[in-house]
Amino acid sequence: MQRSKKIVILGHFGVGKTSLIRRFVTNQFSDKYKVTIGVHITKKVVALTSEDSISLILWDLEGTDDLDQIRDAYLLGTHGIIFVFDISRPSTFQHLKTDLQIVSRKIPDRPLLIIGNKKDLVPEDELHETLNEHAIQYNYLTSAKTGDMVEEVFLDLANLLNKDA
16 A cells, blocks of 8 residues: 655755755765755655555755745645754754744644754764754754765654554
8 A cells, every 4th residue: 555645854055955855766966056946846655564655745845044934835734844954054953943843833743853964074073062062852863975864764754654644
């Protein structure tokens, strides 16, 4: 049996939302930066068991520093959320708690994964120091460039959505 689930990918400008999706869907990475304007929709079917799969409809929303400005129409029918910040750019996680409160208010009671992307740009010891210093709560640290933990993020969310089905 196959179901479709809408996933919105949110975060500030340039945190790597599009790159994460591209890595997951096509296993490719490009360092040529293209700004997403509005929304870009991609789909990938994920096998959960030999008889069961889920079609993830990935809504790549344009980055914004003010999450209250996201069009509510883009958020209608959302089943799950991936919120991405750039671990190498403090401006994308300094107000993480407030950003997540806005997301929870706009899209209540949906599975949410918090992703720190671009871990390849930060030395390992500095990475954990930064996370601890800012008391950052996250589910995964990823690198769209290397592919590290990208597949796990989307599979984890697919499994969470399958439990809710």
